[in-house]
Amino acid sequence: MxxxxxxxxxxxxxxxxxxxxxxxxxxxxxxxxxxxxxxxxxxxxxxxxxxxxxxxxxxxxxxxxxxxxxxxxxxxxxxxxxxxxxxxxxxxxxxxxxxxxxxxxxxxxxxxxxxxxxxxDRPALAPVFPTTNGASILIDGGANVDCKPRNFLEFGIMGDIYAKKILGINRPKVAIVNIGIEEGKGNSVTKEAYKLCQTGEFNFIGNVEARDIPSGYADVVIADGFTGNIILKITEGIASTIFDELKDMFTKNILRKLAALILKPGLKEFKEKLDYSEYGGAPFLxxxxxxxxxxxxxxxxxxxxxxxxxxxxxxxxxxxxxxxxxxxxxxxxxx
Amino acid sequence: MxxxxxxxxxxxxxxxxxxxxxxxxxxxxxxxxxxxxxxxxxxxxxxxxxxxxxxxxxxxxxxxxxxxxxxxxxxxxxxxxxxxxxxxxxxxxxxxxxxxxxxxxxxxxxxxxxxxxxxxDRPALAPVFPTTNGASILIDGGANVDCKPRNFLEFGIMGDIYAKKILGINRPKVAIVNIGIEEGKGNSVTKEAYKLCQTGEFNFIGNVEARDIPSGYADVVIADGFTGNIILKITEGIASTIFDELKDMFTKNILRKLAALILKPGLKEFKEKLDYSEYGGAPFLxxxxxxxxxxxxxxxxxxxxxxxxxxxxxxxxxxxxxxxxxxxxxxxxxx
The missing domain is CATH 3.40.718.10 (Isopropylmalate Dehydrogenase)
Incomplete structure (x- = not known):
């Protein structure tokens, strides 16, 4: 090869x-x-x-x-x-x-x-997103800022194959990021996309609320590239802010520094779990x-x-x- | 009253x-x-x-x-x-x-x-978003899933007044959430909104990338209600996932439990800092x-x-x- x-x-x-x-x-x-x-x-x-x-x-x-x-x-x-x-x-x-x-x-x-x-119609970036029970695929991570409903169906098909063949998930749960889980929620594009994805030959489980993405509610998370990119970036921002704040907290006095020393291996392990570089890069599917x-x-x-x-x-x-x-x-x- | x-x-x-x-x-x-x-x-x-x-x-x-x-x-x-x-x-x-x-x-x-x-044209929800240096206003937090560029200008005006009068910020920095800071980045709506916001009588600083929201890069963060809602919810999801993972880590053995005990007041203080309920609710402006x-x-x-x-x-x-x-x-x- x-x-x-x-x-x-x-x-x-x-x-x-x-x-x-x-x-x-x-x-x-x-x-x-x-x-x-x-x-x-x-x-x-x-x-x-x-x-x-x-x-x-x-x-x-x-x-x-x-x-x-x-x-x-x-x-x-x-x-x-x-x-x-x-x-x-x-x-x-x-x-x-x-x-x-x-x-x-x-x-x-x-x-x-x-x-x-x-x-x-629209190839898409599909980065892997670390979750508490493993990893999900986010598609589109930012290649297409304006999407039509049909693109969501394509993203579902491509993400499904990626999750099966690379992440080894047997029957990946595919969902659209939305502001509520019920059908009929969302903006004009996600509403149409929902109907179209129901016709797709993959395990479409409906909408996923953004708050449930980090726990691995869906294996393949579909979004337009604008939303997908914002999800990735805010996650990066929140995680790094929380780590900075923890660092400040851990170094405030000698006793806390000692405690932080004890927790160091755990914190390292935890940071690695969140480290996207473990998963390689984002394929352009x-x-x-x-x-x-x-x-x-x-x-x-x-x-x-x-x-x-x-x-x-x-x-x-x-x-x-x-x-x-x-x-x-x-x-x-x-x- | x-x-x-x-x-x-x-x-x-x-x-x-x-x-x-x-x-x-x-x-x-x-x-x-x-x-x-x-x-x-x-x-x-x-x-x-x-x-x-x-x-x-x-x-x-x-x-x-x-x-x-x-x-x-x-x-x-x-x-x-x-x-x-x-x-x-x-x-x-x-x-x-x-x-x-x-x-x-x-x-x-x-x-x-x-x-x-x-x-x-479109009243909007304006929740407060805790940041490392205080708090920002996110507008729209979810009232309008489909927005026109003109709505972004209205959000800017309303958010600016809110930040001045309630958060006491002298000259609030107002920005549009986008996938890049340069003018010309983003989807068709944010591109037009950028031009329109430049004409607004507020301190428009351009785009803000989602990763810079938690550090308080902008005081007023403008987004359509779909994007705004997703930002709020993913933040909630990421923060609670990180806290759950930390909890797991802190209770893994007796030494770590001891360390966690030392850090408890710091962690509590930290959690309170992130607690949106401190700021009340979200006004519908x-x-x-x-x-x-x-x-x-x-x-x-x-x-x-x-x-x-x-x-x-x-x-x-x-x-x-x-x-x-x-x-x-x-x-x-x-x-």
Whole structure:
């Protein structure tokens, strides 16, 4: 299996991506194609011992930055590590691509270079959301800020397959985020989407209120990309605020510092449980290729986990699963 | 000052509302008009010593329940504690009303009985959101699931006055919740709303990302009611999940239990900081009357705080302030 890693993407560039890639080669025995500045990549590679035959470098003399305009960057920077990587997947020279670079550019690149799966109107980002009893999938995490009801049905189909094939959930519970659980609640889009999702060939359990997401009420949580993105970001904000406040509290006097010392392993374990980087990145589902967006601030572990996730996508034929289910839906139209 | 308290509203009814009302009379010297079943109210009143002249009971033989359809309930149950209470405000026999009852019915009652302030298209719920450096106002907290850009401008005007007059913030920072801070980010509604809010006579600071809400980046956070409601509910869910997990962690072994004991006062203080009931209820801004929605699960303290909040609304002429600002906006149209 060959996986492209955009070596230039992310806040830390090759120093982190190369380390993550090498660790993944050692642990999973896959092949990595690094795209990016070959001198920088080679310099980093020198730090490690690894099976040389598992590494390919494709030199690119351009790079897409975080402040580049997404569509323009994809169109103009033809020799960037991201565009070259996407083309390798398109030309079937690689099975998947991971990038921690400019999110907008990566999504635009997914749409323009890889293209949509026939029947999918809106490919969507599907990050994993840690819950008290494991993890849920949130789809759409931010790719489509304005959605039609039909998009919710597509999100349900794609999320269902992801949850089955990657999270190993037998019959995933799929729900729409809404302001109440009853049918008829919500805005004009979610009301229509509810009816449409009832026709979907997945275990649609209705609406989920946002307060029940963290306890894992649903395995697949459907939302438009605006709402989905706000759910992710407020969660990040609340969790980090609570941790900051706890830290302040724990260091207020010597006795509390002692207590905090006792609780340290527990707190660490707890923080890890909430750590999304354990789950890799967010796949961009609905495009014709395995494309994983890793968080911009990914460390080597997060990169490695995103590679593991890409490997799981390839091995479990997620792409074929989505293509098949969407085809069924399209055929159903003419029955 | 006379404040109506819907004695039958909320999960616990008169046992809690009467206690909260009596405590408010003692602390704030106001007059309370209890609407509801007079036998039940009298039975509760017997438990307390209080200045009799500050209490009026208006008997109502109907009650709106949580499963009643909002609009139908307001139209049909003319002699319910909620409808009678709203009419007392409409007829200027009372200065404000507080209810912990059916939210939808209360909002419908506010619209139909009190009516909108001229120039306000969509009255909105404005709960207070605890932040690390104090509190912010979220508007709309859930009254209007589908909003037009113009509504965001109204929310900004109303939230600004609320923050100035009640939270005592000199020049409140007003922002739209969005998926990025740059102008041009967001869905079709927030993009237009951004432009419109720039014309508003308040300190519009642009967009706020959801992750920055808990740290108090903005004093007034504008959102459509769907997004606002989801922000409130996910916050509730995340906070309670984190507390549950901490509790589990703290009780895992005897040493940790000891540590938790040391931290107990700090944790209590911390929980109180996050406790929205400290701030009373959520005013329904934009209707012609002071209307406060208390949380359904309010205890006596929360009811008392909602009454204090209503008193502040009356004393600080929030209603007149909003009416004046909206009039300016309306006049501006013809300049």
């Amino acid at each position: 060959k996986i492209v890693l955009d070596a230039m993407g992310g806040d830390y560039g090759p120093s982190v991506t190369v380390q993550g890639g090498i660790e993944a080669i050692k642990d999973y025995g896959i092949n990595i194609i690094f795209t990016g500045d070959s001198d920088s990549i080679k310099k980093e590679l020198e730090k490690y011992h690894y099976p040389k035959e598992n590494v390919t470098i494709v030199h690119c003399d351009e790079q897409i930055n975080n402040d580049d305009s997404p569509v323009t960057a994809i169109r103009r920077k033809k020799n960037s590590s991201m565009v070259v990587g996407l083309n390798l997947v398109k030309e079937k020279k690689a099975d998947a691509i991971i990038s921690a670079g400019n999110t907008g550019a990566l999504l635009a690149g997914g749409l323009f270079i890889l293209g949509r799966i026939k029947g999918i 609905g495009v014709q290729g395995n494309l994983i967006k890793a968080h911009g601030s990914s460390d080597a572990k997060a990169i490695k986990n995103a590679i593991r996730q890409a490997k799981n996508f390839v091995e479990n034929n997620v792409l074929e699963g989505i293509t098949r289910e969407i085809m069924k839906l399209e055929e159903g139209k003419f029955e | 006379k404040i109506v308290l819907d004695a039958m509203g909320g999960d616990y009814g008169p046992s809690v509302t009467v206690q909260g009302g009596i405590e408010a009379i003692k602390d704030y010297g106001i007059n309370i008009i209890f609407t509801g079943d007079s036998d039940s109210i009298k039975k509760e009143l017997e438990k307390y010593h209080y200045p009799k002249e500050n209490v009026t009971i208006v008997h109502c033989d109907e009650q709106i329940n949580n499963d009643d359809s909002p609009v139908t309930a307001i139209r049909r149950k003319k002699n319910s504690s909620m409808v009678v209470g709203l009419n007392l405000v409409k007829e200027k026999k009372a200065d404000a009303i507080i209810s912990a009852g059916n939210t939808g019915a209360l909002l419908a009652g506010g619209l139909f009985i009190l009516g909108r302030i001229k120039g306000i 934009g209707v012609q009357g002071n209307l406060i929605k208390a949380h359904g699960s309010s205890d006596a303290k929360a009811i008392k705080n909602a009454i204090r909040q209503a008193k502040n609304f009356v004393e600080n002429n929030v209603l007149e302030g909003i009416t004046r600002e909206i009039m300016k906006l309306e006049e501006g149209k013809f300049e």
